[in-house]
Amino acid sequence: xxxxxxxxxxxxxxxxxxxxxxxxxxxxxxxxxxxxxxxxxxxxxxxxxxxxxxxxxxxxxxxxxxxxxxxxxxxxxxxxxxxxxxxxxxxxxxxxxxxxxxxxxxxx
Numbered sequence: 153x154x155x156x157x158x159x160x161x162x163x164x165x166x167x168x169x170x171x172x173x174x175x176x177x178x179x180x181x182x183x184x185x186x187x188x189x190x191x192x193x194x195x196x197x198x199x200x201x202x203x204x205x206x207x208x209x210x211x212x213x214x215x216x217x218x219x220x221x222x223x224x225x226x227x228x229x230x231x232x233x234x235x236x237x238x239x240x241x242x243x244x245x246x247x248x249x250x251x252x253x254x255x256x257x258x259x260x
Contacts, residue, residue, distance in 0.1 A: 155206045159188060162209050176225055177205040217247035230254040 159173070163184070166172035174184040179202065187198050208225040215222040230248035235241035248254055 153210070155203045156188075158210050159184070159206045162206075163188070173209070176209060176223065177202075178225070178228060179205065213253055215253075216251060217244045224253075227251070227253050227255055231257055 162173045162176075163169050166176075168175075170184045170188070171181045174181040177184070183202070187202060205225060209223060211224040212221040213224050213227070214220075215226070227248070230245065230251065231254070232245075234245055
């Protein structure tokens with residue numbers, strides 16, 4: 153399936169539409185809106201990183217940190233700063249640091 157079709161389907165299925173999908177992807181709503189608009193500043197200049205994030209929306213992985221399936225896009229959180237404000241999030245983040253699915257630094 154084409155990344156554009158995946159993005160449009162995810163927007164239709166998410167209760168919050170573009171805003172919800174943008175949050176899952178870790179980008180702004182405006183970025184998702186621009187990518188879906190097409191035209192001269194739309195699809196033609198969408199970076200590969202954005203396309204990878206769209207494709208990640210469709211792929212779930214068995215997450216050892218939470219013991220269930222989770223979107224592959226969630227793995228990017230392992231490269232974010234430690235969530236010191238939330239003990240549960242910190243426990244999950246620590247597990248992610250040892251996970252073989254953790255994305256390489258700079259590939260978030």
